[in-house]
Amino acid sequence: MRIAELSRRADVPVPTIKYYLREGLLSPGERTSYNQAQYTEEHVRRLRLVRALLEVGGLSVAATRDVLEKMDAPGMSLIDQAGKAQFAMTVSPKVVKDEAWQAAEEETQALIERLGWKVRQTNPARLTLASALATLHRLGKTDQVKLLEIYARAAREVAEAELGQLIQDSEPEAILETAVVWTALGDVVFSALRRFAHEDVAYGDAALD
Amino acid sequence: MRIAELSRRADVPVPTIKYYLREGLLSPGERTSYNQAQYTEEHVRRLRLVRALLEVGGLSVAATRDVLEKMDAPGMSLIDQAGKAQFAMTVSPKVVKDEAWQAAEEETQALIERLGWKVRQTNPARLTLASALATLHRLGKTDQVKLLEIYARAAREVAEAELGQLIQDSEPEAILETAVVWTALGDVVFSALRRFAHEDVAYGDAALD
Structure with a gap:
C-alpha cells in the first residue's frame, strides 16, 4: 500500500x-x-x-x-526479548545518594528477600521503587512503607493474570507486541482503577452529586 | 529561619x-x-x-x-479536599472520539456498574481508563480487557489499605499531605512492584544471572 x-x-x-x-x-x-x-x-x-x-x-x-x-x-528467547523491552520502558529516576536513599535501597532489597521473589540486580524498577521510598523518607512519611506488602500481593495477582493471558496469544510476534503495549497501558489502567476505588472507599454509602 | x-x-x-x-x-x-x-x-x-x-x-x-x-x-471537608487534589493530579488524556473511543467509554461505564462502585461522572480517571481501553481496541488487543476485573480487585485491596493507613495520621494537615504524596508515589510503587512480579512469574524457578 x-x-x-x-x-x-x-x-x-x-x-x-x-x-x-x-x-x-x-x-x-x-x-x-x-x-x-x-x-x-x-x-x-x-x-x-x-x-x-x-x-x-x-x-x-x-x-x-x-x-x-x-x-x-x-537470537533471544521471547521471554528475554519481552524482558529487555520492559527494562527499556522503565524510566530510571534521578538518584540522590543521601541517607534516605540508602535506607530506601535497603528496604527494597529486604522486601524482595521477604517476598522470596527473583528480581535481577539489573532490573531498573529497583531504582524506581527505591527512589519513591527515598522520597517518603525525606518527607517523613515512613508509615506508608507498611503498605508495601499489600501492594506486592496485588501486583503479583495482576502479573500472574497478565502472563496467563499473554501466552494465549499464539504468534510470537503478537506476544511481544502485547507484552510491550500492556506493560505501558497496564500502569495507566491500574492507576485509573485505583482512583475509582479511592472514591468508592472514601465515600462509602454516602450519596454522590 | x-x-x-x-x-x-x-x-x-x-x-x-x-x-x-x-x-x-x-x-x-x-x-x-x-x-x-x-x-x-x-x-x-x-x-x-x-x-x-x-x-x-x-x-x-x-x-x-x-x-x-x-x-x-x-470550607471543604478533608475528604473533599483530598478528592479535589486527586482529581487535579489526574492528567486528562487527549481524546479522539472514534468508534474505539465509544466502545471504550461504554466498557468503562459497564465495568463501574458491574463492580457496583460509586464513581462520579466528573472523575477524570474515567477518561484515563477509557483512553487506555480505546488504544487497546485500535490495536486489536481486546483480549486484555478480560483483565479489568482482576485489576479492579487488586486496586480495591490497595485502596482500602491506603485509606485505613491514612486515617491513622492524626493532624488534618498531615492527612492531606499524605494523601497527595501517596496518590502520586503509589502509582510509581505499584508500577515497580508489577515489574518485579513480571520477572519473578516469567522466570519461575529458572536460575538468574
Whole structure:
C-alpha cells in the first residue's frame, strides 16, 4: 500500500508517519519510484504500536526507539526479548545518594528477600521503587512503607493474570507486541482503577452529586 | 529561619526555592528587611511536598500549583479536599472520539456498574481508563480487557489499605499531605512492584544471572 493508505489504515497523519520514518521508529517502505514507497501490513501494525507507546505509554521518542530495537533483536528467547523491552520502558529516576536513599535501597532489597521473589540486580524498577521510598523518607512519611506488602500481593495477582493471558496469544510476534503495549497501558489502567476505588472507599454509602 | 537554612533543611537549592516562590508554589516568607524574609516550619514541609510532587509524582509546575490550591481551599471537608487534589493530579488524556473511543467509554461505564462502585461522572480517571481501553481496541488487543476485573480487585485491596493507613495520621494537615504524596508515589510503587512480579512469574524457578 502507499503512504496515504497506510495513514488511513493506522489513523496516523502522513506528516507524522514521515517523522517516525526520520526518527527510525518505522522501517522504510520498499521504494517503487523516486518519490514513492510501498508499505505492508507489518507497517500498519508497527505504526499502531508506536502511537500507543508514545501517546498512551507516555514514552519519549528515544525510549520508544530503544524498546523497538530490543524487540527486534535476533537470537533471544521471547521471554528475554519481552524482558529487555520492559527494562527499556522503565524510566530510571534521578538518584540522590543521601541517607534516605540508602535506607530506601535497603528496604527494597529486604522486601524482595521477604517476598522470596527473583528480581535481577539489573532490573531498573529497583531504582524506581527505591527512589519513591527515598522520597517518603525525606518527607517523613515512613508509615506508608507498611503498605508495601499489600501492594506486592496485588501486583503479583495482576502479573500472574497478565502472563496467563499473554501466552494465549499464539504468534510470537503478537506476544511481544502485547507484552510491550500492556506493560505501558497496564500502569495507566491500574492507576485509573485505583482512583475509582479511592472514591468508592472514601465515600462509602454516602450519596454522590 | 532565613532562606539559606530553609534550603538546607528541605535540601532544595536557594535558586530553586526562588523559582518556586515566583511560580506561586510556595507562599512568600515574612519580610524583615528590603532583601530578607523569614520562613517557618510550614515552608519546610510545603517545600518537601512540592519537590515530591514535581520530582517523583511527575507533575508539571502548573499541575502542582493546581493541587496545592485545591489543598488550601477553605470550607471543604478533608475528604473533599483530598478528592479535589486527586482529581487535579489526574492528567486528562487527549481524546479522539472514534468508534474505539465509544466502545471504550461504554466498557468503562459497564465495568463501574458491574463492580457496583460509586464513581462520579466528573472523575477524570474515567477518561484515563477509557483512553487506555480505546488504544487497546485500535490495536486489536481486546483480549486484555478480560483483565479489568482482576485489576479492579487488586486496586480495591490497595485502596482500602491506603485509606485505613491514612486515617491513622492524626493532624488534618498531615492527612492531606499524605494523601497527595501517596496518590502520586503509589502509582510509581505499584508500577515497580508489577515489574518485579513480571520477572519473578516469567522466570519461575529458572536460575538468574
